[in-house]
Amino acid sequence: MADKAQLQEAIKTQGEVVRKLKSEKASKEQIDEEVAKLLQLKAQLGGDEGKHVFVLKTAKGTRDYNPKQMAIREKVFNIIISCFKRHGAETIDTPVFELKETLTGKYGEDSKLIYDLKDQGGELLSLRYDLTVPFARYLAMNKITNIKRYHIAKVYRRDNPAMTRGRYREFYQCDFDIAGQYDAMIPDAECLKIVYEILNELDLGDFHIKVNDRRILDGMFAVCGVPDEKFRTICSTVDKLDKMAWEDVKKEMVNEKGLSEDVADRIGEYVNVFPLVFSYIYMKLLFSYLELFQVTDKVVFDLSLARGLDYYTGVIYEAILSQTIPAPAEQNGADEAGVSVGSVAGGGRYDGLVGMFDPKGRKVPCVGVSIGIERIFSIMEQKAETSSEKVRTTETQVLVASAQKNLLEERLKLTSELWNAGVKAEVLYKKNPKLLSQLQHCEETGIPLVAILGEQELKDGVVKLRNVASREEVDVPRADLVDEIKKRTL
Amino acid sequence: MADKAQLQEAIKTQGEVVRKLKSEKASKEQIDEEVAKLLQLKAQLGGDEGKHVFVLKTAKGTRDYNPKQMAIREKVFNIIISCFKRHGAETIDTPVFELKETLTGKYGEDSKLIYDLKDQGGELLSLRYDLTVPFARYLAMNKITNIKRYHIAKVYRRDNPAMTRGRYREFYQCDFDIAGQYDAMIPDAECLKIVYEILNELDLGDFHIKVNDRRILDGMFAVCGVPDEKFRTICSTVDKLDKMAWEDVKKEMVNEKGLSEDVADRIGEYVNVFPLVFSYIYMKLLFSYLELFQVTDKVVFDLSLARGLDYYTGVIYEAILSQTIPAPAEQNGADEAGVSVGSVAGGGRYDGLVGMFDPKGRKVPCVGVSIGIERIFSIMEQKAETSSEKVRTTETQVLVASAQKNLLEERLKLTSELWNAGVKAEVLYKKNPKLLSQLQHCEETGIPLVAILGEQELKDGVVKLRNVASREEVDVPRADLVDEIKKRTL
Incomplete structure (x- = not known):
């Protein structure tokens, strides 16, 4: 526990940090974060400084989805799931946390980004980092040796978030394996076909899919003289070539990973000079299938593609959108400046992962792809904002309304009848709402029809059905109302 | 770190625990858990005792969903979501973890069941315990004063799991508020109507919905002489009346909660004697609406219903299935014996919760219901197992097959054509699969059609389309294949 004087000192310092950021016109995200820290410090001070200051925010790197965002998310999911189903996939689900041990030793340098749960007695747990390791654990645990499955769920990484560009600490992955x-x-080849189909259908503009093979990289490393035990760590350095210049990548190889300058230069030669030759020799079979699937127009061999994760053993790939997401007002750290914001899918072959879980080490060859949809959401959201078309967030077909007083019971009764008949219906929760406010509710939420009840209508056994857009009204016999509504809102 | 001798001692003791449980024929769940502990201890011993023993399991109280379970889950979700949409609800999503502070002081005695994340630097976080508190946080944060939304997501409670009866530590809630x-x-009244509709449509047999009002309980407590500050804690004791006899509830009130015997007896009198009188006086308005919604046949007033959570301020309710889930082989602790396994939905009014988050304490009245679907899944799974109808886990319409060798390219090409035309198609990933194994794949997974290619068919520009069930075959011109498949698998 910090004592009071220390806390007050910390509050003073933090207050200066906030003022400085504001004067420098830093990003809203950055300022909000420092303000939150300030409020938390003040909260610790407790009673003396007035009442407890509650920090009203979501956890760093996470966000809520509002109804509009959910409508877009549902649209994206539908396209992706349709594609997975078209390719004959089943689906499974796994818990959001795994035994810590299950994740240990699977992610190489990225393991530091895993969220651990607090030890509250019992097992040591971690939040899943991806869906691939839980999938391999599932296969080994249930002794499944072949399956084609998809899994759409959130994964967790304690990474540096850049939320305006769709980089979060909690984010969805859509995996097909x-x-x-x-x-x-x-x-x-089918995995690549799937990426192609999904990116086409999402209509996000031009894209290309980089392909490489870990075995080619390993062969190249061997020829260049990289010691065996450094293959994986050099892989994750090569993978930075899309974000860093060759000179910086080389520096990391030599200074951090302890490669000789000579060996590093040889790698550079291969990566920068020989890709075309390689593609024809090593990837002939894959490309022949891609030809049959008619997707070669977007697939390119790229010897610099390495992918960070430890577990890949064969073909690897990554899909990149040509269009970029503008980063409004956000300040990028130096190491972020060149990040390709366009990478939206990736995957590869991992033939050894299931064997790591099997007590007898039995291997199950696997290949898969993961669609990273947060960036896709960002693009779709921006599209929706600039589009004139209004996104509906409900599917309500009709509002049951009244222009007269004391008809609440009649409105509730009719609404209930419509619900029972499967019609999507709403009613305002007021005893005597004004007709205008009932019509406004329809305009705001896009409800196309209003069923209006009055004394006269009740006496005549009809309901006045109003088209909100055209304002046309027609009396419909109560017995025909359900059919009429269904006909008009097909 | 424990030293080696200590560890070996612990392993010996744990081994005896496992043997004892096995000799006592304890439940599989219980034995598995103790075996897992034993393996973890052995793993800690490390190298000396041979290689690292990996524990292949999901975290305690959690489970995977296999494809069959997912098919059932999807069916249940569809029914629930349709109902929510029929009532005009939007949907939102919130992160799986919240600032720890957000959850503090909202759950009363149940707070001890919250999962905390490890402090890895940065904010202190907890997994969400329900969807109601994140909803209230969302409303306050976005200054929303009216919304009708549903939210379907997993929540987390470090409770004693009883998985065969559908009690998990990770489980879904389907909330409508x-x-x-x-x-x-x-x-x-609409919330109760929704519970009624969903339980009816899920077709789970008879059920009833208990209704009470926190204000009635508070009034009763005041009349009986319960001190104000004990209202909430006495509430959670009264709520145990469905699991404990009155005598035990009374004991808890007197011995643990410090109520005088006299006061406790007066509560007993109210709860056991007066419910009918109350229902007419206090709940007249609610029941008049329930009458209009035609749901009163399943709704009963129950003064002993209290619900555990702190935040309710008005009407509360809980839906109970009449049918029970048999608990195969599972040993129940003494305090579990009388648990009503049939409670599948609950909720109520919480007018103060949003105000707890608003910096100025502005209140937003809320009422909602949460459907607990794990128990519903358990029932549906058991139904599916005893039913003769096979659950399909894919939607594949056709398998592209061949009886002859060397036609892989042709099969891939046709499959790709079908995918491009929106047909759900599969092909075996073998160069030369046997026709029999291709047909078997269809039988096992329920694929209704096979498109068979051979040299002759290729020459004639046709595909042999086979109905798997009837074994009828017919040659279809290649140009008509898509239409024919779509027509046959409507």
Whole structure:
């Protein structure tokens, strides 16, 4: 526990940090974060400084989805799930946390980004970092040797968030994987076909899919003289080539990873000079299938693609959108400046992962792809904002309304009848709402029809059905109302 | 770190625990748990005792969903979501973890069941315990004063799991809430109507919905002489009346909560004797709306219903299935014996919760209901297992097959054509699969059609379309294949 004087000192310092950021016109995100810290410090001070200051925010790097964002999310999910189902996939789900041990040793340098749960007695747990390791654990645990499955769920990484560009600490992955011993490169080609189909259907503009093979990288590293035990760590350095210049990548290899300058230069030569030659020799079979699937126009061989994760053993790939997301007002750190914001899918073959979980080390070959949809959401949201078309967040077909007083019971009764008949209906929760406010509710939420009740209508056994857009009204016999509404809102 | 001798001692003791449980024929769940502890201890011993023993399991109280379970889950969700949409609800989503502070002071005695994340630097976080508190936080944060929303997501409680009866530490809640200042009891009645509709449509047999009002309980407590500050804690004791006999509830009130015997007896009198009188006096308005909604046949007033959570301020309710889930082989602790396994939905009015988050304490009245679907899943899964109808886990319409060798390219090409035309199609990832194994795949997974290619068919520009069930085959011109498949699998 910090004592009071220390706390007050810390509050003073933090207050200066906030003022400085504001004067420098820093990003809203950055300022909000420092303000939150300030409020938390003040909260610790407690009673003396007035009542407890509650910090009203979501956890760093996370966000709520409002109804409009949910409508867009549902649209994106529908496209992705349709594609997965078209390719004959089943779906599974796994818990959001795993035994800590399950995740240990699977992610190489990225393991530091794993969220751990507090030890409250019992097992040590961590939030899942991806859906691939839980999938491998699931296969080993249930002794499944072949399955084609998709899994759409949130994963967690304690990374530096950049939320305006769709980089979060809690984010969705949409994974499609094929496990099983099959003839070479056929399921691998289907994964690429799936990426192609989904990016096409999402209509996000031009894209390309980089392909490489870990075995080519390993062969190249061996030829260049990289010691065996450094293959994986050099892989994750090579993978930074899309964000860093070759000179910086080389520096990391030599200074941090302890490669000789000579070896690093040889790697550079391969990566920068020989890609075309390689593609024809090593990837002939894969490309022949991609030809049959008619997707070669977007697929390019790229020897500099390495992917960070430890577990890949064969083909690897990554899809990049040509369009970029503008980063409004956000300040980028120096190491962020060149980040390709366009990477929206990635994956590869991992034939050894399931064997790491099997007590007897039995291997199950796997290949898969993960669609990272947060960036896709960002693009779609911006599209929706600039579009004139209004996004509806409910599917209500009709509002049951009245222009006269004392008809609440009649409105509730009719609404209930409509619900029972499967019609999507709303009613305002007021005893005597004004007709105008009932019509306004329809305009605001896009409800197309109003069923209006009055003394006369009740006497005549009809309901006045009003088209909100055209303002046309027609009396419909109560017995025909459901059919009429369904007909008009097909 | 424990030293080696200590560890070996602990392993010996734990081994005896496991043997004892096995000899006593304890539940599989219980044995598995103790075996897992044993393996973890052995793992700690490390190298000396041979290689690292990996524990292949999901975290305690959690489970995977296999494809069959997912198919059932999807069916249940569809029914629930349709109902929410029929009532005009939007949907939102919130992060799986919240600032710890957000959850503090909202759950009373249940707070001890909250999962905390490890302090890895930065904010202190907890997994959400329900969807109601994040909803209230969302409303306050975004200054929303009226919304009708649903939210379906997993919540987390470090409770004693009883998984065969559908009690998990990670489980889904399906919440529907109405926020806003409206005329009394109208939205409250709609929540009850929703529970009624969903339980009816899920077709789970008979059920009833208990209703009470926190204000009635508070009034009763005041009349009986319960001190104000003990209202909430006595509430959570009264709520145990469905699991404990009155005598035990009384004991808890007197011995643990410090109520005088006299006061406790007076509560007993009210709860056991007066419910009918109360229902007519206090709940007249609510029941008049329930009458209009035609749901009174399942709704009963129950003065002993209190609900555990702190935040309710008005009407509260809970839905109970008449049918029970058999608990196969599972040993129940003494305090579990009488648990009503049939409670599948609950909720109520909480007018003060949003105000707890608003910096100026502005209140937003809310009422809602939460459907607890794990128990519903358990029932549906058992139904599916005893039913003769096979649950399909994919939607594949056609398998592209061949009886002859060397036609992989042709199969891939046709499959790709079908995918591009929106047909759900599969192909085996083998160069030369046997026709029999291709047909078997269809039988096992329920694919209704096979498109068979051979040299002759290719020459004639046709595809042999086979109905898997009837074994009828017919040659279809390649140009008509898509239409024919779509027609047959409507």
